[in-house]
Amino acid sequence: METSTKDRILDTTAAMFRRYGYTGTGLKQVVQRANAPFGSLYHHFPGGKEELGGEVIRRSGKMYEDLVMAIFASGATLEEGLANVFSGAAAVLRETDYADACPIATVALEVASTSEPLRKATVEVFDGWIVAATLRFVTAGISETKARDLAIGMIAALEGAFVLARATRSTEALEVAGKMSLLALEAARG
Amino acid sequence: METSTKDRILDTTAAMFRRYGYTGTGLKQVVQRANAPFGSLYHHFPGGKEELGGEVIRRSGKMYEDLVMAIFASGATLEEGLANVFSGAAAVLRETDYADACPIATVALEVASTSEPLRKATVEVFDGWIVAATLRFVTAGISETKARDLAIGMIAALEGAFVLARATRSTEALEVAGKMSLLALEAARG
DNA sequence: GTCTATAGAAGGATAGAC
DNA sequence: GTCTATCCTTCTATAGAC
Numbered sequence: 001m002e003t004s005t006k007d008r009i010l011d012t013t014a015a016m017f018r019r020y021g022y023t024g025t026g027l028k029q030v031v032q033r034a035n036a037p038f039g040s041l042y043h044h045f046p047g048g049k050e051e052l053g054g055e056v057i058r059r060s061g062k063m064y065e066d067l068v069m070a071i072f073a074s075g076a077t078l079e080e081g082l083a084n085v086f087s088g089a090a091a092v093l094r095e096t097d098y099a100d101a102c103p104i105a106t107v108a109l110e111v112a113s114t115s116e117p118l119r120k121a122t123v124e125v126f127d128g129w130i131v132a133a134t135l136r137f138v139t140a141g142i143s144e145t146k147a148r149d150l151a152i153g154m155i156a157a158l159e160g161a162f163v164l165a166r167a168t169r170s171t172e173a174l175e176v177a178g179k180m181s182l183l184a185l186e187a188a189r190g
Numbered sequence: 191m192e193t194s195t196k197d198r199i200l201d202t203t204a205a206m207f208r209r210y211g212y213t214g215t216g217l218k219q220v221v222q223r224a225n226a227p228f229g230s231l232y233h234h235f236p237g238g239k240e241e242l243g244g245e246v247i248r249r250s251g252k253m254y255e256d257l258v259m260a261i262f263a264s265g266a267t268l269e270e271g272l273a274n275v276f277s278g279a280a281a282v283l284r285e286t287d288y289a290d291a292c293p294i295a296t297v298a299l300e301v302a303s304t305s306e307p308l309r310k311a312t313v314e315v316f317d318g319w320i321v322a323a324t325l326r327f328v329t330a331g332i333s334e335t336k337a338r339d340l341a342i343g344m345i346a347a348l349e350g351a352f353v354l355a356r357a358t359r360s361t362e363a364l365e366v367a368g369k370m371s372l373l374a375l376e377a378a379r380g
Numbered sequence: 381g382t383c384t385a386t387a388g389a390a391g392g393a394t395a396g397a398c
Numbered sequence: 399g400t401c402t403a404t405c406c407t408t409c410t411a412t413a414g415a416c
Contacts, residue, residue: 005399005400017304019304020213020300020303020304021211021213021299021300023210023214024213026391027391027393028390028391028392029274029390029393036400036401037400037402038393038401038402038403039394039395039396039399039400039401039402040399040401041212042393042394043399043400044399048393049392049393053325055393074251086257098302098303099302099303105299105353106299108353108356109296109299109353109356110210110211110214110296111211112288112289112356113209113288113289113356114209114210114214116208122357123358126357126358127358137336148219149369152354152362152367153347153365153366153367153369153370155350155354156347156350156353156354156370157343157346157347157350157367157370158350159350159353160347160348160349160350160351160353161346161350162301162350163295163298163346163349164316164342164345164346164349165354166298166299166302166303167298167302167309167312168313168316168317169315172342173316173342173346174341176342176343176346177290177343177346177347177350179343180343180346180370180371181338181370182349183373183374183377184370184373187373195382196415216409216410217409218408218409227382227383228383228384228411229383229384229413230381230383232412233381233382238410238411239409239410308405323407
């Protein structure tokens with residue numbers, strides 16, 4: 001138990017955001033689950049829920065970027081890596097009873113029309129993903145403009161498949177989205 | 191003003207779900223905006239928020255299905271209709287300051303791990319969309335299995351693009367997703 | 381079937397002792 | 399920097415007059 005109170009609060013909030021969303025996550029529940037006194041929350045995050053939320057979005061977003069990019073780089077070929085991203089996401093969903101998909105998608109939709117600071121935090125995350133994925137495609141020899149489209153298409157397909165998969169409790173959409181992304185890659189390679 | 195109290199409550203809730211989500215929508219705000227007395231809500235929806243939410247999900251989902259399918263059928267060709275779905279969605283987003291995307295996506299993610307009755311309502315909606323879109327592809331001469339994949343791929347691409355578009359306040363993702371869906375259609379036609 | 385009032389719980393936030 | 403107690407608002411839900 002060497003984690004700090006602040007880290008426990010951040011980790012707990014991240015886990016709750018993923019399943020219950022932003023408005024669905026209560027600060028009292030957070031400190032209870034994190035085994036932290038209520039006052040510590042406002043000591044570490046004077047800006048309250050919005051400040052905590054912003055840090056969690058950026059932190060979860062970066063961690064997920066690292067995870068996905070590692071899987072993306074895991075394949076022997078670019079195609080294999082791309083396929084692994086979708087099959088890996090499907091495996092995690094099945095293992096977590098369709099709870100753990102994108103860590104910020106629910107929150108991103110919730111705050112898009114309700115909090116500018118939080119919306120901007122989600123944009124930073126998505127931009128980071130797009131840049132990272134674009135770089136991967138470019139490194140594999142694809143032109144900059146095509147690479148960006150592939151990156152955005154892959155992320156959109158993944159996010160959309162997550163919506164369908166979490167609702168239906170099936171990974172069918174992830175398999176279809178994976179195949180569709182591979183097709184786009186094929187076309188870009190010409 | 192010939193709308194009934196019940197219809198006003200349903201319409202108002204639908205509009206609020208779209209922007210603020212399920213937990214972000216308060217029943218007091220609903221009745222206030224709908225110009226309805228609070229008691230009427232529980233008169234028409236004895237099951238409270240969950241019953242109201244279920245009806246709104248099904249109703250909004252069906253209306254959106256009709257709208258999208260009408261646009262899908264609007265083009266001279268299947269390809270044109272498909273492109274119109276994405277460009278039409280982009281136009282609506284721009285016109286509504288990136289607020290009005292999918293009417294149930296936010297709610298679907300919120301309730302996926304918190305309410306079985308509501309999750310099932312979202313599944314019904316998504317299944318309806320998949321069936322309708324599949325039928326459209328089949329009618330155009332595509333095999334049943336390929337048509338279903340195209341339908342799921344199109345809906346996933348649209349939903350994922352909505353997430354990115356609402357967050358970034360840009361329609362770039364919708365354009366990319368539209369192109370990606372067209373590519374999938376091309377490949378299916380072989 | 382309409383409407384008001386209020387209960388009872390949970391929400392975010394703050395004060396202040398230690 | 400830790401922790402408790404409490405404030406005020408908002409939430410869902412109910413009771414009961416009309």
